[in-house]
Amino acid sequence: MTTSFHCSLTTFLSSLITVVKLVMQGSAVYYVAIGEGGSGITRTRPHTANGFVFPIVLKFYSETDAQHALMLNELIALHGFHDKPASIALKLKNSVIARTILPNIEWFYPVCAGYEKGVFVNYNDLKHSIQRFKGPRFSKITNLRDAIIFMLLEGRTNDWNLEEAKNLGDLGLRATVRSPNPKANRATIIKANFSKADESSSESSSNDEQDRIEKLSEKYADFVYTYIRRPSKPLEAHRTKTLDAADLPHISHVVNDYLTAHGYTASSVVKILRTKDKSHSGEDFAEKMMKYGPAFAYKEMKFLWNLFVFQGRLAARNRKLKTNKIRTALHARAPRNVIKLTSAEKKARREKAQLERGAYKVAMDEILELIHQKAEFLHAKFGGHSVQWYKLDIMQRARLNGAKRAPSRWNAYVKMEVQKLSGDGGLTKDAVPGVMKSLSQQWGAMSKEEQAEATNNAMKDLVEYREIKELAAHNAPINAFHDTRANLEKIERDLAALHARTNNECLLIVVRSSSDHYNKPFLFFLSPKVADFINLAYNQTGADMALKLEAYCISGVSGYVKNQVEATALMKKDTAALIIDNLRKITHTNIPRMIYATFEDSITSKYGVVVEGWPLPKFCSPADLSSRMEVQVLFRAWESGQARFRQLLDDELQKWEERRFNERMSMTNAMDQHMEERATATPGDMPIFESMDTVYMRWQVNELSVSGSGEPLALGKINGVGMTIAFD
Numbered sequence: 001m002t003t004s005f006h007c008s009l010t011t012f013l014s015s016l017i018t019v020v021k022l023v024m025q026g027s028a029v030y031y032v033a034i035g036e037g038g039s040g041i042t043r044t045r046p047h048t049a050n051g052f053v054f055p056i057v058l059k060f061y062s063e064t065d066a067q068h069a070l071m072l073n074e075l076i077a078l079h080g081f082h083d084k085p086a087s088i089a090l091k092l093k094n095s096v097i098a099r100t101i102l103p104n105i106e107w108f109y110p111v112c113a114g115y116e117k118g119v120f121v122n123y124n125d126l127k128h129s130i131q132r133f134k135g136p137r138f139s140k141i142t143n144l145r146d147a148i149i150f151m152l153l154e155g156r157t158n159d160w161n162l163e164e165a166k167n168l169g170d171l172g173l174r175a176t177v178r179s180p181n182p183k184a185n186r187a188t189i190i191k192a193n194f195s196k197a198d199e200s201s202s203e204s205s206s207n208d209e210q211d212r213i214e215k216l217s218e219k220y221a222d223f224v225y226t227y228i229r230r231p232s233k234p235l236e237a238h239r240t241k242t243l244d245a246a247d248l249p250h251i252s253h254v255v256n257d258y259l260t261a262h263g264y265t266a267s268s269v270v271k272i273l274r275t276k277d278k279s280h281s282g283e284d285f286a287e288k289m290m291k292y293g294p295a296f297a298y299k300e301m302k303f304l305w306n307l308f309v310f311q312g313r314l315a316a317r318n319r320k321l322k323t324n325k326i327r328t329a330l331h332a333r334a335p336r337n338v339i340k341l342t343s344a345e346k347k348a349r350r351e352k353a354q355l356e357r358g359a360y361k362v363a364m365d366e367i368l369e370l371i372h373q374k375a376e377f378l379h380a381k382f383g384g385h386s387v388q389w390y391k392l393d394i395m396q397r398a399r400l401n402g403a404k405r406a407p408s409r410w411n412a413y414v415k416m417e418v419q420k421l422s423g424d425g426g427l428t429k430d431a432v433p434g435v436m437k438s439l440s441q442q443w444g445a446m447s448k449e450e451q452a453e454a455t456n457n458a459m460k461d462l463v464e465y466r467e468i469k470e471l472a473a474h475n476a477p478i479n480a481f482h483d484t485r486a487n488l489e490k491i492e493r494d495l496a497a498l499h500a501r502t503n504n505e506c507l508l509i510v511v512r513s514s515s516d517h518y519n520k521p522f523l524f525f526l527s528p529k530v531a532d533f534i535n536l537a538y539n540q541t542g543a544d545m546a547l548k549l550e551a552y553c554i555s556g557v558s559g560y561v562k563n564q565v566e567a568t569a570l571m572k573k574d575t576a577a578l579i580i581d582n583l584r585k586i587t588h589t590n591i592p593r594m595i596y597a598t599f600e601d602s603i604t605s606k607y608g609v610v611v612e613g614w615p616l617p618k619f620c621s622p623a624d625l626s627s628r629m630e631v632q633v634l635f636r637a638w639e640s641g642q643a644r645f646r647q648l649l650d651d652e653l654q655k656w657e658e659r660r661f662n663e664r665m666s667m668t669n670a671m672d673q674h675m676e677e678r679a680t681a682t683p684g685d686m687p688i689f690e691s692m693d694t695v696y697m698r699w700q701v702n703e704l705s706v707s708g709s710g711e712p713l714a715l716g717k718i719n720g721v722g723m724t725i726a727f728d
Contacts, residue, residue, distance in 0.1 A: 030066040032058040034073045034148065035081060041066045045116075053085050056151045057118035058144075059125060068102050072148065085152040092152075098145040108147040112154045113137035119147045255307055276308055371395070407466065409451055412458035413443055481518040484510065488522055499526045506530075507542075511550035521546035568628045575622040575635040582638065583609070586645045596621045600660070608653045613643040 033046040035054030046057055060066045075098055076088060092098050109126040110119045114136045116129040130136035137155035141147045259269055271292060279285035286301035341349070375391040417439055446454065488510060495506050507530050510522040523546045525531065534542045580594045587607045595602040596619060603609055611619070615637040616630055625631050637643035648656060 028061055028063070030060045030063055032060065032066050032069045032073070034058065034069075034076065040070065053152055053154075054081055056148060057116075059118055059120050059122075061122070065102055065105065065121070069144065072098060072101055072144065085154075089149045089152040092145055092149055095145070098148075099143060102144045105144070106142070108141045108144055109138060110141060110147040110150040111136070111138040112151050117151075119144070119151065255304075258304070258307060272304070276305070279305070282306060282309075407459060407462045409455045409459060410443060412455045412462045413451070414439055415462065416455065416458040477517050484519045484522075488524075492524055495524065496526060507534075509542075509546050509549060511546060511553055513553045515554055521550045564628065568631060571628070571631050571635060572622045572625070575631060575638065578635065578638050579622070582645055586647055594621070596624075604648075604656070605660075608648045609645050610648060610656075611643070612646050613637065615643060 029043065031042045031045050032040075033042075033055040035056060041063065045059075046055060058066070058069050060069065075095065076092070081088075105121050107123075108119055108121060109123065111117055111126060111129045114129040114133050116125075118129075120126050120129070126138060130138055139147075139150050139155070141150060259272075264272070272289065275288045276285060279288060282302045282305035285305045286296075286298045289296040289301045290298055371391060371394055372387070375387045375394060378390040378394075379385065379387045414436070418435075421435065443451070491508070495508065498504060499506065505527050506525065508522070508524040510519075512519055512521075521543075523542045525542065531542055534540065534545060538545060540548075576594070580591065583594055583603070584591055586609060589607065599611070599619070615633050616625075622631055622634060625634070634643070
């Protein structure tokens, strides 16, 4: 009992102290505006524009704290207020000075979506700002730096390390709802902050609204400048207090942001919604609203009607990429009233079904036999594939994607004749349908040979026209831009729908390959996992990767070859690839690699292939060449065909094998003779140079020379002795 009373007393005293502090602080409120052109410390709340990050309003109850907070404004000004919010947030995150500002305050309460946007140091201010607000975004943070970062990123602090992740939508090509009024475009193209309108006692003539304003606590009576629209008065600017938005009707956030930005009052919003429900078109809505007064212009009301009607459709269209519904049957049929059959009726139905199945099977066999005959006909005429392949191609023709009709001689004839008539100046574009009947009669009177002879050249032009239309590169950058934009929009929706159905992840990067094109780098992914992977694997954002890819595609690989060493290495790689490609072509085998050291054993003996026209004195891999000139000579020789592989004929291969066998036998006999001479020789009679376990010997063996050129005939190693012998 004593413990419970002690806790209650402690709670009461804490509440009393809080109330006393609030009363004492109520007369001393200081505001700091973080942003370009800030007015320093003020006693009245500065104006905050909807849709913009700056200014960020900080509310303090101590002038000393407000002066320290101004240091943050000077720190951000060093980097520039015009930089992207994510970049400013990253710089603040890495700033040591920003971390040390106002360490004496225990908690900061940033609110980026509420009745009042800003950073507060008192919980009651937070409660007043977000209470009964639909979809508030706020947090409780221990230091001012992180609170400002929270405001810059609009509450998405988990994405701050992606730097420009929140601005990746700028790389895409998305449509934006725009107003016919150019001044309103600045408000509509900026991401809305989902905030409520600020209203005042002067925005309505009703006594009820005036009474509600007077009941507001003077402590929270923050003044703002806003435009006010009344039903029967022109546009006015007022210095007003904020109203409790609970009295405002519930509308979509897009319409709410538009009405907030243009200063519509609660009574005006009610009239707009009531008139919308009674209207059947935009013209009807605009005419009815104009009866309330000059504040409701005709064009603006039509735009507002479109915002009501089409924004819902566009939002539904853009959001309908995922659903939680379970897939069910597409058609729901009512149960039929079935009459129970007798045994005789059932037997008759079974017999009838059996006869139908037999007849159907016979007809199907005849059709399959006909298809098989057609497949055999195609195989005999074209070849290249098996009969089964042609049969499957016939059966699957209806399911193949991209199937298109062959060029028609009739279309070519019409195109040719219309061009003739148009060239004479006697036929306009609108008169073309009128001559189709006469052209059809002329075409029908011609024989097949005459039709073919008349349209041979036109058919070539038609085929070329179709190929150009489908595959030719755009010669105007604006055409390439629109082609890219339209196709990427379709691909984006298809990938989003695929992700919704299968939950598969995707990453799509599209960049231009020429500096003459207009399209920006396009980056598309559907999950933060992809962005995290790019950041962790490549230590950069997706936007940076897209920009680097664009730079590489525009500059080419030449920008990366920095010196002669890299150029030589690249040429060696190309030469080796060219040689192995020629070897695979002549052997019709996918040989994994080219072997130079034992070419005769590994290549010639297996595939019967020899090298002709080798331009260098040394037969080795391009990687073993030390001179760039030698690599260039070797590459040019293979590229021009001077160096090539040749397939030996059967008799040539047999002679080569016999000669190779005789050389091996002669080498063996010579080595045996040498070993005998070495065993009986005295030291100094024969030059022997031993180094470790390898003995190098050199002598003249004229009887083993086949070509008589004196070139080395063999290079081998004696097993078990570790001896390498070269014959001259």
